[in-house]
Amino acid sequence: MQLIKGQKMDITKGRKLSSLALNFGWTAQVTGIGIDAAAFLLSERNRCERDEDFTFYGNPQSSNGAVTHTPLNSHGREKISISLNRLPQEIARIALTMTIYEGDKQGHTMKQVKDAYLQIVDEGSGEELGRFDYGSDLSDETAVVAAELYQYNGEWKLHAVGSGFNRHCAGYQRLHAEAV
Template sequence: MSISLAKGQRIDLTKSNPGLTRVIIGLGWDTNRYSGGFDFDLDACAFLTDQNNKCPNDTDFIFYNNLKDPSGAVEHTGDNRTGAGDGDDEQIKIDFSKVPSQIHKIAITVTIHEAAARKQNFGQVSNAFVRVVNEENSQEVLRYDLGEDFSIETAVVICELYRHGSDWKFSAIGSGFSGGLAALCQNYGLSV
């Protein structure tokens, strides 16, 4: 049975789900009626950070041009450029057993590609969600629906998966950023 979370809630992933090592982070969204002449291209990303909340290397930033981290622990399944249809628009797979010991947190984010040039923002996005699915049995473990809290933001930190001792936990963040992908990269210690 899936658990539904609200912004700010945290929940244990691996302790209450013994044997959970491989998950699929499914992200989805819809766009509101928009007549700006451009399609919306939202992109999911993962930032693998150390205890200082910074990416140790550029390869710890997983996105459409770097689909897999060197350890093989985190893999982006590919870019969906339209977000059309129901269900997950993009997915990121995580194998907790392979996450390097220096990585303490995996931040899952979504940005709008070329948001400034296309005059797009998250105020024009609706029904955004993230869900965690057990890859072994395809069962949804939890879901976080973001709501409509955004206006001018062009990037959102959706959630974080973080170490707590030997276990992994999930935190529903839902924090917006202006400045798109560049602002997120700088936040996690990467130069753009």
């Protein structure tokens, strides 16, 4: 399923799915630009309550091991794995982001990143559930919320967000409030 910005899809409804691979990919148009994928495990208050709830290259595993970050073999690819049945009950939402490392300081922006995508895969079967190509409408931003996983009526869903912001914007600060 090819997702478009704003679209929502069922992840667990009608499936016996326990683990997801969220594969991020992109093409950097500039040498030396550092790009990182991350997962923010958010509470009902829509906050990342503890450092351990922010999973990225510097913290590659959540405290209970339910979420892991892995760089993939080729440059411009990273994977966030989520074991849905191991997530703590207090986690209501997971924001999946891509950030340019020190983008504001280095003068790098999302207009220097092409072909950004998020591939959603059932880790158990290897089946691709969906793909979201995003970022073609971004320019001066240094980060993007690619998608959000959330629970609704006991089922996990994915919302294709694709919204960019600058590192100092309120949206990024909201997600990052307790994680750094």
